Structures are given as structure tokens and as C-alpha cells.
Amino acid sequence: MSETTLDVREIPPSNRHPKIHDAFDSLDSGDELVIVNDHEPKPLFYEMQAEVESFDADGYSVEQRDDDEYVARFPKQ
Numbered sequence: 001m002s003e004t005t006l007d008v009r010e011i012p013p014s015n016r017h018p019k020i021h022d023a024f025d026s027l028d029s030g031d032e033l034v035i036v037n038d039h040e041p042k043p044l045f046y047e048m049q050a051e052v053e054s055f056d057a058d059g060y061s062v063e064q065r066d067d068d069e070y071v072a073r074f075p076k077q
Contacts, residue, residue, distance in 0.1 A: 002028075007036040009068070017044060024052065024074060032059075033074040040064070041072050048074060 006023050008016045016037075024033045035041060040062055048055040059075035 001030045001032065003032040003034050003073075005034040005036065009036060009038045017047065020044065021052075024048070024055070024076065027076045029054070029076055031076050033076070035072045035074065037070045037072065038068045040070050045072070045074075 004023060004027060006020065008020065011019060020033070020035060027033060035044075045057070045060060045062075049057045054077050056075040056077045060073065062070055062072040064070050
């Protein structure tokens with residue numbers, strides 16, 4: 001199991017989800033995409049849950065480290 005970290009805070013909001021999906025697609029089964037974001041990525045969680053069959057929603061977690069720093073883990077089945 002390995003993890004890939006993607007800090008999206010400097011990416012324009014309209015480009016974030018496509019970049020995240022590309023990074024998630026490149027993972028192997030059992031790997032995890034760690035996203036650093038400036039807000040809690042609930043909309044992304046729901047999008048992934050609805051659209052990405054290999055997303056392990058039960059293994060998802062998010063931690064708020066600061067007012068503008070959220071670290072979310074998106075595991076791949």
C-alpha cells in the first residue's frame with residue numbers, strides 16, 4: 001500500500017476535481033490518495049462515492065489541521 005499526496009490549495013477551484021480524479025485513476029488497488037485542501041472536501045467525497053466504483057468510501061477520513069488546511073484520505077479498492 002502506498003499513498004500519493006496532492007495539495008490542491010494553489011490549484012484554481014474549477015481545475016481541482018479533474019486533477020484529483022486523474023491522480024486517483026493512476027493509483028493501484030489498495031493505494032490511497034491524500035488531498036490537502038483549504039476546506040472540507042464533502043462535495044468531492046459525495047462525487048467520488050456516486051461516480052467512482054473503486055473508491056472505498058468506508059475507508060475515507062478527513063482531518064482539519066488548521067482553519068484552511070484539511071487532509072482527506074481517499075482509499076482505492
